[in-house]
Amino acid sequence: MSERRLAAAASFPPEGERAPHAASVAPEERTGPSGRMRPRRASKWIALGFIAPLLAFLALVYVMPFLGVAEWSVTLPKPGVGQYERLASDPLVLSVFVRTFRICAIVTATSVAAAYAIAYVWVRGTRLQRRLTELCILIPFLISILTRAFGWLALLSNRGLVNSWLQASGLIDSPLQLTYNEFSVILGMTHALTPFAAFPLASAMRSVDERVLLAARGLGASRLRVFWSVFLPMTASGVIGAALIVFVFTLGFFVTPAILGGGRSIMAAELVYLRMFQSPDWGLGAAVSVALVLIVALLMAALFRLARPALLRGAR
Amino acid sequence: MIQRPGPIALGFAVLVAAFLLAPLLAVVPISFTPARFLTMPTGALSLIHYRELIDNPDWGQSVLLSLRIGLVSSVTATALALAFALGVWMFQPPFAALLVGFVMLPMIVPPVVSAMVLYFFLTSLSQVSETVGYDTWLGVTLAHVVMIVPCAVVLILVALAQVDRRIDLAAQGLGATPLQRVFMVILPNIRFGVLTAALMAFILSWEEIGVTLFVTSVNAITLPRMMWMGVHDNIDPAIAAISVVLIAVTTVALLGRMIFQREEHA
Numbered sequence: 186m187s188e189r190r191l192a193a194a195a196s197f198p199p200e201g202e203r204a205p206h207a208a209s210v211a212p213e214e215r216t217g218p219s220g221r222m223r224p225r226r227a228s229k230w231i232a233l234g235f236i237a238p239l240l241a242f243l244a245l246v247y248v249m250p251f252l253g254v255a256e257w258s259v260t261l262p263k264p265g266v267g268q269y270e271r272l273a274s275d276p277l278v279l280s281v282f283v284r285t286f287r288i289c290a291i292v293t294a295t296s297v298a299a300a301y302a303i304a305y306v307w308v309r310g311t312r313l314q315r316r317l318t319e320l321c322i323l324i325p326f327l328i329s330i331l332t333r334a335f336g337w338l339a340l341l342s343n344r345g346l347v348n349s350w351l352q353a354s355g356l357i358d359s360p361l362q363l364t365y366n367e368f369s370v371i372l373g374m375t376h377a378l379t380p381f382a383a384f385p386l387a388s389a390m391r392s393v394d395e396r397v398l399l400a401a402r403g404l405g406a407s408r409l410r411v412f413w414s415v416f417l418p419m420t421a422s423g424v425i426g427a428a429l430i431v432f433v434f435t436l437g438f439f440v441t442p443a444i445l446g447g448g449r450s451i452m453a454a455e456l457v458y459l460r461m462f463q464s465p466d467w468g469l470g471a472a473v474s475v476a477l478v479l480i481v482a483l484l485m486a487a488l489f490r491l492a493r494p495a496l497l498r499g500a501r
Numbered sequence: 502m503i504q505r506p507g508p509i510a511l512g513f514a515v516l517v518a519a520f521l522l523a524p525l526l527a528v529v530p531i532s533f534t535p536a537r538f539l540t541m542p543t544g545a546l547s548l549i550h551y552r553e554l555i556d557n558p559d560w561g562q563s564v565l566l567s568l569r570i571g572l573v574s575s576v577t578a579t580a581l582a583l584a585f586a587l588g589v590w591m592f593q594p595p596f597a598a599l600l601v602g603f604v605m606l607p608m609i610v611p612p613v614v615s616a617m618v619l620y621f622f623l624t625s626l627s628q629v630s631e632t633v634g635y636d637t638w639l640g641v642t643l644a645h646v647v648m649i650v651p652c653a654v655v656l657i658l659v660a661l662a663q664v665d666r667r668i669d670l671a672a673q674g675l676g677a678t679p680l681q682r683v684f685m686v687i688l689p690n691i692r693f694g695v696l697t698a699a700l701m702a703f704i705l706s707w708e709e710i711g712v713t714l715f716v717t718s719v720n721a722i723t724l725p726r727m728m729w730m731g732v733h734d735n736i737d738p739a740i741a742a743i744s745v746v747l748i749a750v751t752t753v754a755l756l757g758r759m760i761f762q763r764e765e766h767a
Binding site: 231246250251254299302314324332398438474477 | 503504505506507510511513514516517518520521522523524525526527528530531581582584585587588589591592594600603604606607609610611612613614615616617618619620621622625643646647650654679704708710711714715725728729732733736740741744747748751752755756759
């Protein structure tokens with residue numbers, strides 16, 4: 186089986202992965218004198234020996250089963266595209282997708298904004314500030330999302346810290362309903378994804394040329410103006426990258442919404458889980474899965490097309 | 502001379518830092534309450550939830566299972582990723598970007614879809630073999646390898662990007678075989694990158710829950726799976742105790758790394 190054909194099965198062009206290896210070309214491999222023909226052919230097989238195991242593993246364990254899931258979506262419970270018609274017409278499923286997009290959009294905005302604020306100090310702060318912010322980003326990043334969702338429950342639930350403090354201080358009589366609604370889902374997901382957004386933002390900020398900022402200052406711009414008219418535009422590609430990462434990740438998240446939403450504000454990914462294990466409807470679960478993959482593929486394709494000029498400029 | 506962040510920027514960053522740390526700090530007082538359900542600390546301290554972690558053998562078993570799955574899956578994933586990344590870097594095959602994009606799929610595809618796909622794979626495998634299918638530790642390990650391999654590939658490719666190609670060309674010119682180039686020239690230059698990749702892969706497997714939820718039921722209960730039952734089905738304060746332990750370990754490890762790095766630079 187040729188790995189090129191396998192690669193072609195990948196549903197979107199990974200321009201973003203145009204990794205450093207594409208930049209330089211080993212001259213000996215490509216333009217050796219004709220006497221080197223034999224070693225070149227041998228090296229082809231050696232290369233295959235390096236690259237093929239992972240490709241074969243993923244083809245067997247990941248791509249083929251995906252086709253199986255896609256098959257479920259058109260055969261369960263009966264052959265046909267009935268499940269996809271439900272996706273487009275069933276008001277329950279539609280409302281889940283609308284809610285999913287709304288929550289994803291809000292979470293993308295909040296977590297990119299939060300990440301920008303903390304990444305700014307992480308990159309440009311004093312040594313102590315840099316170390317402290319790094320801890321604040323890495324500790325939550327490395328802690329399981331289960332612990333973090335539990336922490337939000339401990340803070341926000343009816344008998345949680347926030348409600349007990351408010352009641353003890355006499356501000357409220359009965360506990361506020363802060364969990365098991367869209368608010369807690371958005372809060373929890375923003376918390377889960379802020380560290381992910383901080384990494385691309387920080388690397389965009391590190392590549393800003395300090396002399397440009399100094400020049401703007403020298404020409405009389407205020408600090409705010411330098412940030413708004415120079416620094417922010419220069420890190421725009423990082424913002425786009427971070428937003429893309431967060432949006433794609435939120436689409437498929439289901440553990441945090443399942444815990445903090447308490448089954449009340451269901452998102453698309455959680456719908457798949459429920460249709461698999463609680464009220465079985467495998468065909469619908471599979472159809473939602475296929476739809477999610479298509480949405481992500483379209484998003485990636487569209488955003489890479491948009492961001493391509495910026496990426497190419499960045500590469501030079 | 503870098504213009505350091507002003508008071509406005511610092512103010513925002515402090516707010517975000519507080520937001521990021523708040524839920525982690527909140528579990529600490531809960532873990533010392535004496536009650537069997539989620540309540541606020543009233544002044545009475547108790548270690549009953551920490552005792553529960555020791556007395557109930559399920560916790561210890563799930564930790565051991567998670568360690569075993571984490572070790573086997575991170576070693577396997579790192580080996581596959583290393584071979585792949587080396588192949589791409591050394592031989593620069595046609596459509597390299599497409600190949601890399603292909604192995605990134607499990608990272609880009611929504612986790613719930615990957616979970617569904619791996620559920621399909623492992624239940625099909627169960628019909629062939631009892632030991633590697635659904636709800637077995639080997640089955641979970643296979644699923645974890647798929648989920649953590651993209652991260653290992655990225656980290657190793659990043660490490661390779663910093664290797665000076667000329668030293669590899671020199672080795673080639675002096676007649677080194679591909680394996681000699683790998684073991685005597687390239688690997689010594691990227692060993693920290695490979696270690697980082699293995700460590701990161703282990704952490705990802707250690708706390709993997711989305712896919713694990715789909716491919717286990719009663720036998721292969723990893724630590725996150727155990728915690729899921731305590732968070733989702735009822736709010737069990739023993740989760741606070743195990744969370745405090747995990748947060749403490751992570752914080753100590755990060756601080757240790759920071760101190761170690763400082764000495765290295767000095």
